[in-house]
Amino acid sequence: MSAGVLLWILGWNVAAFCLMGVDKWKAKHGRWRLPEKVLFLSALAGGSVGALLGMGFFRHKTRHWTFRLGMPAILILQVAALTAWTYWDVFLR
Template sequence: MEDVTMLLPYIITVNIIGFIMMRIDKQKAIKGKFRIPERTFWLLAILGGAIGIYMGMKAFRHKTKHTSFIIGVPVLIVINLVLFAYITFFLS
């Protein structure tokens, strides 16, 4: 049960990080500076931050022309939610 109670703070943290990183990358894109690699966003999304990355995409209009992000991030949201539900309800 203790492991499951640590899941919510983890999910919140990784999603906040994903959201903030989308903001930072958007600002770097505007200024023509060195960018955050896309693989970093994918890793965060796979590790549970897909919702934060999606919210960042919408809030900052960033990566919205990349088909892989338009399709892949919502798919990862569903996968994340299913895994979190499984962990919460079946492993507790």
């Protein structure tokens, strides 16, 4: 796997984790909230692990079934896609 891909994944995981924390802070302080689609898009962009860690660490969105099922589903799809991409030569033989 290339360094660029690893940096992409690391960056989006950090961003998704931070977005969960920011949205939790805003929720507790009655501020304008981040749309849920922003949280999901950050996970889809490569930050599903960070989003899941943020959900647990900040105890945020853990009661929403769309997040409890959606974030792990995104992670499973990303792991499958990354595995297929990494071992593409093996699958073609």
